[in-house]
Amino acid sequence: MPIIYALVSKGSYVLVEMMAKTGNMSAIARKILLKVAHKEGKMSYTYDNYAFHYVVSGYLCFMCLTDYNFSQTVAFSFLLRAQRRFIDRYGQTLENINSYQYQDFGLLLKEMMADYSILSPERLERAKDDLRGTKVPVAQNIDRLLQRHEKSELLVDQVEKTPFVDDSLRSAQRHNPTMKKAPWYKNMLIWLIVIMVLLVIGIVCILVGCGGFTFKNCR
Template sequence: MAILFAVVARGTTILAKHAWCGGNFLEVTEQILAKIPSENNKLTYSHGNYLFHYICQDRIVYLCITDDDFERSRAFSFLNEIKKRFQTTYGSRAQTALPYAMNSEFSSVLAAQLKHHSENKQVDKVVETQAQVDELKGIMVRNIDLVAQRGERLELLIDKTEHLVDSSVTFKTTSRNLARAMCMKNLKLTVIIIIAAMNPPLALSFLLLSLCHLHRDNWQQRERRRRNRFSSTSSSRLPVVGLPGQDVWRNKSRTILNREYEGTRI
């Protein structure tokens, strides 16, 4: 049981998101966001084995997707927490922000709170005051299929084996290696520029030497290709040429052998 996906959006404009596992979350979330009215509201949509919980306040939607056996109290505790943090951090800027404008900063907050509310089962004992229980009773659960338009298909596909923690580790490692390689490349370029500025003749010598090495390597490659073509052609098409007088000696040897063979037969 876990919170699978969380998103903060203004209408259908996504401002920040985080996924716990692989799935077509964005595709389904866009369909859900299009059905949420702009007035302040709290609601849970049900679809198959999943629940879509959301809080809409001041046109900003805080939504999460959970398994159907995940406690609704924990889901709305999570939404209230990210709503408080988002409003404190961004305030009115969220009303005019561009798509994904807060994602680089707030996605880490979503990830931390998502993990906390998914794994810490003691959250219920702390957050479930009587007021919150009463509030939860007033939040309706509605089947998403009832508000779907005719012919509209909403299908949530989730691959929990594709946990994004592994992907993020791989991505961070790749990014680190790429950054290191780019740093070394920039360092080499900087050294060359400094040498060129301080000693132009030396830089020119390095350049000419590099060109000579490049020309030599290209020439060697061409020679190797030419030899390979020549050897393959010679072995398949050209006759074998012997030393002077070698053919005469071969003919004499062949004649002697034939005579000895004929004498043996007689």
Template sequence: MSLIHALVARGSTILAEHQAGERDFSQATQTILSKIPPNNSKLTYVWEQYLFHYISEGGFTYLVMADDSAGRRMPFTFLAELQQKFTSLPSASTSLSSPPAYALQGSFGPVIAQLMHTYNTAPPADELARAQSELAQVKDIMVQNVEQILSRGERIELLVDKTDTMASQATAFRRGARTVRRSMWWKNTRVVGLSFVVALVLLWIIIAQFCGAGLNQCSSK
């Protein structure tokens, strides 16, 4: 049980209250009420293992006692809703001047009890809790998006690697083609040169048959 005792008071006069536990904390609450300044304030008092949280505004004090496991956010959210419910009551205006003790116990005591039960069993998510939940969801989405980006980056890197490999292969192919062309050109040149030499030798042989080896006979004629 997080919220144990809650009340609404005018000064040190309790107008309505509800206690969820069996232990009597009336002396402690009266002592704390006597220490609350008349100006608007919001504070937490520590007593034993319990925390007394209060909101003082417009001459009224909204106080709740909770164990330390409840923290501060949930009790103050409870007090804010308690204040809203109290100020919306038409009967609240009758307690503005010198109200008797427990003047609104019959009408507002059950409201305090129901609100305490709600917060002790299934407290509604306050703004900070909702913001934290939304932040966690955004974080999950961001992590998922980052993972997708990283995966896409890996695919891009693989594509770049393949492109670089293809470019290297194309460069090697061009170099090989130039080498083959150069080799074929030299081969063709050697064939042409050899053919020319063979043709000259054959021509010399034919002429030598008629004119002699030194071509003297043809020149003397």
């Protein structure tokens, strides 16, 4: 899923966010927000195998996290389309902010993330049309934005629930010790099976070499 995470904020206050995989991308996105949310403009910051893209207009910031090799043009097309739909629905000046009122937009954001993640020639052409007359910024390393003590390693799990991981699954993983230990139990089961197979092979070899259960050849 090339578009892994997306959010909408007013200043540094997150109104709605959606993620396609579990991980700490939300925490890193908030660190970026503190630096950029009050400055008009757009930018891309690369971070290892990923890239953060954002557009700030007025009080609103639209941000997404993609794979490093994902089309920057499509990423900004996604952000601009999300911006238009959000402003059409709620307006640019938001009062009495309550994050819960934007959950419906979260569902739309989720659909858009899945849609824009499927790259095609038609998608690329529409993205170019969206950005016609708009200069796409040159991506910079995130070190230019965040200090060393502000950075944390970006962790993105590879386990997905098509097309998005439930909040309920993430909660269960946090609170259910059995789920956390599942990989350990799986490895232990594999080793037990391997040991049993080796024992069976060893016993068969001994029986064949000794002439069966009577062990007549080994006396």
